[in-house]
C-alpha cells in the first residue's frame with residue numbers, strides 16, 4: 001500500500017538503515033515523517049528526498065527512551081501513518097554491559113522497552129483505524145543468546161517476541177506486523193568490524209527487502225536468505241554443545 | 248580492509264572511513280595525519296588509496312539544490328553520476344560532460360577533471376563546474392570558483408584529491424529533448440583514415456573510435472568511429488512512441504567470478520576484436536543514452552574478467568601534429584607484443600589548460616593489459632614513445648608510471664605543487680599515486 005498517498009513514519013531515521021529506508025520509500029512515492037533525536041540534523045536529508053523524488057517530508061523530534069513522551073509524540077503526528085518503521089537500536093559494548101548494570105540497562109531499554117512500547121502505542125491507533133503496517137528492525141542476535149553479545153541479543157529476543165505477539169493479536173484486524181532480522185549490515189553500528197562479505201548486506205539492500213516484504217504482508221524477513229539457514233542450525237545445536245562453542 | 252582501484256592493481260590494506268556529511272569529513276581530516284578522499288573507486292590505479300586512511304565519500308550524496316528553470320544543480324560530492332542521470336534525465340536534463348561509465352561520483356569527476364566523447368567541443372568536466380566547497384587540511388571549508396579562490400579552484404579540478412576534500416559542487420545541467428542519441432557508425436580501414444574521420448566529425452557533439460589494435464600492416468589502426476547527437480523529439484520514429492525521456496530499462500549482466508587469467512590470452516582477444524569489427528553495422532541508428540555512453544556498464548564488474556592479478560589501463564594523449572606518427576608507433580609496438588587490449592579507444596581532444604588536467608589538443612588512446620610481468624615492461628616501452636612525441640599519461644588510469652615521465656608530460660606540475668603546498672604544507676592529503684609520482 002505504498003501508493004502516492006501513503007505516509008511512512010521512520011523512527012531512528014538518522015541511522016544508515018533509516019536513511020536507506022527513507023530513500024526507498026520516497027522513490028516509491030510515499031510521503032515521509034522522519035523521526036530522530038536532534039532531528040534538525042536531518043534537514044539536508046529531507047531536502048534531498050524532496051528534490052530527488054518530489055515527495056513531502058516532515059521532521060519530528062523523538063527520544064524513544066522518554067517512554068512517557070510516546071503518546072505525545074504520536075499525537076503531534078496527527079492521523080497515524082499508514083506504515084510505521086522502527087529502526088532504533090543500540091549495539092553497545094558487551095563487556096562494559098557485563099560489568100556495569102547501567103550500561104546493560106541502556107542497551108536493554110534501547111532495544112526492547114523503548115521500541116516495543118512505541119510500536120505498541122502505534123498499534124493501538126492503527127487497530128482503532130482498522131489498517132496499517134508495523135515494521136520492527138530486530139536482529140538475528142535475538143535468535144539465540146551468545147557470549148559475544150547476549151545483552152543486546154536478549155533485548156532483541158524480547159523485541160522479536162513482542163512483535164510476534166503483536167502480529168498474532170492484530171491478525172484479522174487489518175494491521176500487519178513485519179519482524180526484520182537483517183543479519184550483518186554494513187553501517188555505523190558495525191564500522192571497523194571485519195564482517196564476511198557474503199553475509200553482509202548494504203543498507204539499501206535491507207531497505208529494498210523491507211519494502212518488498214512489507215508490501216507483500218510478510219511476517220518475518222531475513223534479509224539475506226542464508227541467515228535463515230544459519231540461525232536454524234544455531235538454534236538446533238544442543239545446549240550442552242552450544243555452551244562450549246565460541247561463535 | 249583490502250582495497251584497490253578498478254583495475255584491482257595494486258590492492259592494499261587500508262583503513263576505510265566513511266563521510267556521511269561535512270562534519271564527518273572534517274572529523275576524519277582532523278583525526279588522520281595522512282588520508283585521501285575516495286569516490287566510487289573507478290580510477291583504475293592507486294589514485295584513491297592511502298595506507299593510513301581512505302575516506303569514502305559515497306554516503307555524502309545528497310542533492311542540495313536544483314533550479315528547474317536553469318538546470319543548475321548542487322549536490323554533495325559523493326553522489327553518483329548514475330543517480331544524477333536517473334533523477335534528472337526523465338525531467339529533460341543531462342550532464343554537460345560524461346565519462347564512459349556512470350558509476351563515478353561528482354567529486355571523482357572533478358578531481359580527475361574527466362573528459363567525454365564531446366571534449367573537442369565541450370571541454371572537460373571541470374570547465375563546467377561553477378563552484379565547489381573544499382575542506383582543507385587545517386579544517387577550513389572554502390568556496391572555490393573562478394572568482395573566489397581561483398587558484399585553488401584550478402588546482403582542485405584535476406588535482407586528484409590532493410588539495411582537500413570536495414564536499415559539494417554546483418554544475419549546470421544541459422537541456423535535452425529525449426534520452427536518445429542519433430548515432431552514425433563509420434568504418435575506417437587504417438589509422439590515417441580514422442583521423443580523417445575525426446576531423447570530418449568536428450561538427451558533431453560526440454565522437455569516439457574503437458580501434459582493433461591487433462590489426463597490423465596496412466590495416467594498422469582500423470576502427471569503427473561512432474559519432475552522435477542528442478536526438479530531438481522529431482528524430483524519434485514510430486517505434487519510440489512512449490515517453491522520449493524514458494527509454495526501456497535494460498537488464499545488467501554481472502561477471503560472476505574472477506576469470507582465470509588464462510581466459511584472456513591473445514587468441515581470445517583477437518577473436519573478440521575480430522567479432523567486434525565484423526559485427527558492427529555501419530550506418531545510422533537511434534540508441535538510448537546508456538548504450539551510447541556506457542556500453543561497459545551493462546556488464547557489471549567486468550573488471551573481474553582479468554582475474555585476481557588485476558589489469559593495467561594505459562591512456563595517453565599526443566599533441567595533434569605528432570599523433571599519426573606517435574600512434575602508429577604505439578599500435579605497432581602493441582600489435583607486435585600480441586598482448587593486445589580487450590578495449591582500445593581512440594578520441595580526438597580539444598584544447599585544455601589545467602594544471603594536472605589530462606586533455607591536450609590531439610589524440611588520446613586507451614587500452615588495457617593484464618597486470619603481469621610482461622605488461623610492465625611493454626608499458627615502459629610505450630612510455631618512451633609517448634614521451635618522445637610530447638605526450639602524457641592520464642592519472643585516473645595510472646598505477647605504474649614514473650615521476651620523471653609525469654614531470655615531462657605536465658609542464659605546470661610545479662604550479663600545482665606550489666598551490667597544494669600553500670594549503671597543505673604538511674602533505675596531509677596524499678595517495679599511493681601522489682607518493683609514487685611525487686605530485
Ligand SMILES: Cc1cc2nc3c(=O)[nH]c(=O)nc-3n(C[C@H](O)[C@H](O)[C@H](O)COP(=O)(O)OP(=O)(O)OC[C@H]3O[C@@H](n4cnc5c(N)ncnc54)[C@H](O)[C@@H]3O)c2cc1C
Nearest residue numbers: 286287288289290346347352354355358359361362408413
Ligand atoms: C569503464 C570506465 C570508463 C571510464 N571512462 C572515462 C572517460 O571516458 N573519461 C574520463 O575522463 N575518465 C574515464 N574513466 C575514469 C573515471 O571517470 C575517473 O577515474 C573518475 O575519477 C572516477 O570517479 P570515482 O568517483 O570513482 O573516483 P575514485 O576513483 O574513487 O577517485 C579518483 C580520484 O578522485 C579523488 N576524489 C574522489 N572523490 C573526491 C572528493 N570528494 N574530493 C576530493 N577528491 C576526490 C580521489 O582522491 C582520486 O584521486 C573511466 C573509468 C572506467 C572504470
Ligand SMILES: NC(=O)c1ccc[n+]([C@@H]2O[C@H](COP(=O)([O-])OP(=O)(O)OC[C@H]3O[C@@H](n4cnc5c(N)ncnc54)[C@H](OP(=O)(O)O)[C@@H]3O)[C@@H](O)[C@H]2O)c1
Nearest residue numbers: 014015016017037063064065087088089139184185187189
Ligand atoms: N548493522 C547491523 O549489522 C545490524 C544487524 C542487525 C540489526 N541491526 C539493527 O538495525 C537498526 C539500525 O541500526 P544501524 O545498523 O543502521 O546502526 P545505527 O546507525 O547505530 O542505528 C541505530 C539508530 O538508533 C537510534 N537510536 C538509539 N537510541 C535511540 C533513542 N533512544 N531514541 C531515538 N533513536 C535512538 C540512533 O540514533 P542516534 O543517531 O541519535 O544515536 C541510531 O540512528 C538497529 O535496530 C540495529 O539493532 C543492525
